[in-house]
Amino acid sequence: MPRLSRYQLDIPFKDVLSFCSETQSKIDQDKPIYIDCRNPTQSISSREAWKLVRTLIAGFRHAGLKAGDCVCIHTFNFIHYPILVQAIIGAGGVFVGTNPAYTPTELRHALETSLAKFIITEPELLQNIKQPAVALGIPGECIFLTNHGDTNVQSTMRPWRTLLEHGKEDWSQFDDEETSKTTNAMLLFSSGTTGLPKATQISHYNLVAQHILVHENPQHPERYPVSRIMSLPMFHAAAAPYTHLSSLRAGYPVFVMRRFELSFYLSSIERFGITSLMMVPPMVTAVIAYSSSGPDLRAQVRRHLQSVRSVIVGAAPLSKETQAKMQTLLPEQSPITQVWAMSETSCIASCTYWPEFEHTGSVGRFLPGIDAKVVDESGSEVPDGMRGELCVRGPTITRGYVNNPEARARDWDQDGYFHTGDIVYQDQSTELWYVVDRKKELIKVRGFQVSPAEIEAALVSHPLVQDVAVIGVDGGEDGELPRAYVIRKDNTLSESDLKVWSAERLAKYKWLTGGVKFVDQIPRNASGKILKNLLREQARTLGSHKL
Template sequence: MFQPPQYFDIPHLDLLSWTLGNTNYDLDKPLFVNARDPIESVSYNQATSYIRKLIAGFRAKGLQSGDSVCLHSFNSVYYSLIYLSVIGFGGRFVGSNPAYTIAELEHLFRITGVSLVLTEPDLLHNVLVAAKVNAIPESKILGFSSSGQPCSTELDSWRSLLQHGEIDWETFDDEERAKGTIVALMSTSGTTGMPKAAEISHYSQVAQSVMLYDSEAKQYPIRRLLCLPQFHAFNAPLAHLAPLREGHTTYVMRRYHPKQYTQFLAQYQITETTMVNPIIFNLLSMPDTEHASLDSLRFVWCGGVTLDASVQNKLSSILNPEAAVAQVWGMTEVGWITTMHYPEKDTTGAVGRLLPNTEAKLLDPIDGTPITQHSTRGEIYIRSPSVMTAYVSNSSATEETIMNGWLRTGDIGYVSEDGKWYVVDRAKELIKVRGWQVSPTEIEACLSTHPKIRDAAVIGVDFGDEKGEVPRGYVVLESSSESKLTNMERELKSYLSGRLANYKALDGGVKIVKSIPRSAAGKILRKVLKEGWRKGMETKRGHVDH
C-alpha cells in the first residue's frame, strides 16, 4: 500500500454550504460567463438568488427529497445552477449526454428513477419517447435554454421555476448525513456493457473540492475556459464548485469547436483549461503561426485517457514555457485521483501523485497478491473520501467494485520510487497474444509517434485460427492524400517492428478511419470498434440474415 504525504480535514458540511461558504471576493464579479456572448454571465450574488428560486420552483413542482432530476443539455452558464439547486431541494442530480439515443436515455431514466427532465428543445424527441417508457408525464418535462429565450411552444420553460419566491437549502454539519446523502447519480462511460450510475455523496463532492488544492495561491490570475461536457464527472470540481467556492471566472463554451476554442483562449487570456485527447491532437496539428493563441495558458488539466510522454511533451512545447501540463487520472466512481500540483511539471508521462487523503495499492491482476515493489505493474485499488457510495440499483456490480473499502479501478499501472503514478492500460482490455499480455495503449502510443498518424486505436481480434487473439489497428491519417491502405499497413508494421516485440505486431490488420470513437471524456470506445469488426467478419462469412 502506498500512502499519501499528507491528510486534510474534510468538512461534513452539505455541499451548498461548502460551495457558497466563501465570500472573500467581489460577489458581483462575473463567475460563469458565456464565451460566445460575454454579456450573459452569472455572479455569486446572482447565483445564490437563482439557486434559492429554483429550489422553491422544484418543490412547487411536487418534488421531494430523494427525487432525481435529469438535465439533458449541452453546456450553459446556468447548468451549474440547476446542478446545485437540485441538490439544494434534497434531490439527486442526473446529467446525460446530449448524444444519447432513445435506448440510452430509457436506460438512464430507469436506473436513476428520474422524476423530472429539463431538456433543450432540439433534443426533445428522444426525451419524450424515453420519458413515456418510464412513465414520466409531459408536465414533468421542461425546456432548457439560455438568455431567457422561449424554449418551445410545446414545453414550459425552466424559468417558470423561478416564479415561486425563494427557499433556502437545508444546512447540516453531520458526518452520517454528509456520507449517506446522495447528491448526484453520475453515469459511467459504459466501456463494457450498459452504463451504470455512481452514487456520489455530499461528503465525496466536498472532498473532491478540498483535495483539488484549488485555493492554493498561484503566480497568475485564474481565468478558465470550459468546453468539456458539464454532465461528466471530470468537470464536476471545476465546473460546478470552484467558480463559486474560489471566485474563479469560468468562460463556458456550449461545446468544443477547434477554431472557437483557440479564439477564446486568446480573447479572454485564459490561464487554465481542461483538455482530452481529441483537443490535444487538434492543437498539435495546427500551424505554428497559431501557437500564439495558447500563450496565456499556465496550467492544463489533461484527462479521459493517459497521454504518452511524447504527446505530453509535444503539447508542452507549443505552450508558454511557464505552463504546466498535468495529467489527471480518475474515473466516475472515484473522482479526481492524481494530478501534478502547481508549479510542478512532468515530462515522463506520469499521471501525477496521490492527492491528500488518498491511498492506493497494487494487486497482481492474475492471482490478487499484493505488489510492494516500485515500478512493478499491477491492478490499482483506491481508498479515498471521494469514492462513490455504490452503483445505484446494482448491488452485484457494487460488490465486484468496492471491496473492504477499496475500489477496484480495473486500471493497470505502477508507481515510481519518487511517488509518481503511471497508468498503462485497462485490465479488461489487455490482449492475450500466445500467452503474452499485450497493452493496446502501448501500441497506440507507438503509432502516435509516426509522422503520418494523427490518432490511433488498437483492439484484440480473434479470427478463430491457430493464431488466437492478435492486435488490430485503426488509424486516422494526418492527410487524406497519404499512401493507399496496403502501403500504409506495410509501412506501419515495419515501423512497429523496430520498436516493439514481434508478438505486439498488428497481425489483425490495419484500417484507416476518419475518426476514432471516443467517450465524452476522450476514452477510446473499443467496444464500438470490436462490434464493427465482428459485423464485418459476419458479412464476409455470409452469416448476416437478409
C-alpha cells in the same frame, strides 16, 4: 504494503451549498463566474448565482421535487446549467447529466437507472428523450425546456424559467458525517465491462473533498488568478465538480462553450485571458495538428495560448511524445501535466501540482488522503515497483452504484479499496505513478468510456448475428476505436449493415469506427469468457487498421 497517504486534510461534513456559501464574503460578489463565450454580455455573477439558486430551489419544490429525487439535465453546455445543478442539489435532489448524443435506448437506460423524476432539456434534443420519458411514466409537466439550440422546434413543454415564479427558499442544510457521506448530490455515469453504464453515487462529502484536495491544499496553494474555459460537457466527471462547485465557492470565472470548436476555443483563450485549461487527449492532438497545418499557424496558436499558466489532461492516456509537442506551444513557465481520474473517484485522484513540470508521461502522485495499493490477479499485493491492478480508497471515492449491489461486491474489497481495473506501477525513486494498461476492457473513445458489452448487446440483437466480440483498437492520438469481430448467420450480412444497425442504437462515439471483421469463431475459455487479449494481440500484430 499499501501506499498510505502521508498526510490528511480536514474535510468538513457540510452540505455542498453551505460549503460553497462560507467563502462568499471573501470574493467579489459582482464579478461574473459564468460567462457565455459567444456572447460575454450574457453572464452570471456570484451574487446573481445565489439569488437564482434560491429561486430555483423554490421552483423545484413547488414542482414536487422531494429529497432524493433525481433530475436529469439533457442539454449542451450553457451558463445556467451549473445554476440548475446547484439548485437541484440545494432542493435536496440529485443531479444526473446525460450525453446529448444519446439515442432513445441509451436515454431510457439512464432515466430508468437513475429513477429520474424530472427532466430539463432543449428543443432539438426533446424528441430523443421524450420517448423513453413517456414509456417510463414521467409526465409532461415534469419536463422543462431551455431556450437554447434550435428554438424553432414546437413543443407544449414548459420553459425552465417557469421554475423562477415561486419566490425564494433556502437550501437543505446539514453538518454531520453520516448524512454528508450517504446523501447523494450527483450520479455520474460510469461504463462497465459487464453491461450498460452504471450510475456512480457521488455524495456531498465526495464533492467537498474533491474541491479541497485539488484546490485548497495548503502545501500547494494556487498562485495565480484561475480562469477556465469550459468546452468539456458539463455532465462529464471531468467537468462536473469544478464547474458546479469550485467556481461557486472560489469565484473562479468559467467561460462556457456550448460545445468544443477548435478555432473558437483557441481564439476565446486569447480573448478572455484564460489561465487554466482542462483538456482531453483529442483536444490536445487537434491543437497540435492545427499548429502544424500552415506556415503561420504555429505562431498563431502560441499567441492564443500566451495567457495560459497550466494545462491538465485527463479522461484518457496521453503519450509523453504528444505531451512534449503541446508543451512547445505553451509559455515557457507553463506546464502541461496529466491526471488520473474516474467517475468513481469524483474526478481527479492523482495529479502534479503547479508549478512542477512532469514530462515522463506519468499521472503524478495521489492527492492527500488517497491510499493506494497494487495487486495481482489473485488480489495479493505485488512488490514495490511491479505492475498490477490499482486499488484506491479515500474521501473522494464513491461508495458504490445505484441499484447495483453485484458491482459493489465485485469492485470493493474488505479493506475498503476500490479495484479500478487500471494496470499501473510506481517509480520508486520519484514516487510518480504510471498507467500502462487496463484490466477492465473499457474502450476510451475521444475521452469517453465505452463499454464493449453495450455495443455487443446492440449488435447481437441483429437477426443475422450469431456471436460478437468488441475490442478497442489503436486509433492514433485520438485514442481507441471500437471494432467488432462477428460470426454471422448469413453471408449476406455486410459491414455497412452492422454500422447502420449500431448507429440507430448507439451514440456516435460508440459507432464501429474501428471496423467489422467477420470470423468463423470467437476465442473463448472453458467458462465461455471471450479471450479479448487474443483479439487485441491479433489487432496489434496485423496493425489496427488492417482488417
